[in-house]
Amino acid sequence: MPTPATRLHRHPERGRYDRETLYAILDEAPFCHVGFVAEGRPFVVPTIHARHGDVLYFHGSPASRMLRQLKQGFDCCVTATLLDGLVLARSAFNHSMNYRSAMVLGRAVEVTEPDERQLAFATIVDHVARGRWDDCRWPTAREAKATSILRLPIEEFSSKVRGGPPKDAEDDLGLPHWAGVLPLGLVAGEPEPSPDLEPGIAVPAYIEEYER
């Protein structure tokens, strides 16, 4: 259900308030932008998120501005957006983009319980590349200590989705300008092995066949 804070005022037909739509966007987006207020000013910072059930996890250095603020229990807004295409209408006014955007509002809290911290680490690594957690060295106690994990319950949220062709006014349909959609998507290139990679280690299937 939308709240006063999440209900779309502009283009209400693009609003979605179900978890299925939200979770599909959050899971497909490789990273998100986190907004928070520090010393009265808004900040927006890109970061890696990962969803587990009805919870979002983030991580970061305890020294970062973002995590210093969030640990104090500041409100935050997590927005993840996938660009699907450019929408070219005959009229400048009706130009748009096709996109899917997920927004979660709430108060993030620090995760301190060791089992949940380990779960969050695994969820974040597998969010980057599914299958990677079982194919990497897990954090040592010292490394774990150097990482803050935050939990944001997914309670207040909305999605915005625009798809399909441009919508020009009847009067403009005869204009001589091309109109349509140019699809855009995130595509993986050839994996680049690290210069210090030991010989004989093949590119794993979850990277070779990577798709989001």
Added chain:
Amino acid sequence: MPTPATRLHRHPERGRYDRETLYAILDEAPFCHVGFVAEGRPFVVPTIHARHGDVLYFHGSPASRMLRQLKQGFDCCVTATLLDGLVLARSAFNHSMNYRSAMVLGRAVEVTEPDERQLAFATIVDHVARGRWDDCRWPTAREAKATSILRLPIEEFSSKVRGGPPKDAEDDLGLPHWAGVLPLGLVAGEPEPSPDLEPGIAVPAYIEEYER
């Protein structure tokens, strides 16, 4: 020059404080995320931006929450991020992403002068697809009225850039896990003409050869 608000605390080696780096990111990013505070809470909203010289323009409906807030002179934070790849280290701890992120802080003001408004419309349309402004119908007086244009001077800003291979500790180099970078980039597909497009209008070159 970094300010207390823009100086990077975490990974200071990723910080860039020059306009050239910032402008290249802002110009390449198709859209950005705008952060602002409304009723004491942070919001992060995706929107199309466009740079003209040392100024950022945005547009939107005067009815949207974002523009209602910004018109009152609220501080905002514009962040545009380009994802360049996944960084897979042997250790979970050193996993990362290659990215370029630009952040501009400041107070946006509404543009009311007709010539600057027209310039902003043109800059925004050409930001979506360079060359499109000269190949579309320009806004009518009624359409122009339905669009708020905001100007954010680029005065307080920073960029964050991570590139190159993973950085594992010496002790981890012999581990049997693949390490390297999986490049990612935004790629255009086949243009999809609008179902109501008049026959005989070819896909323009700036769409056929679109690259960001």
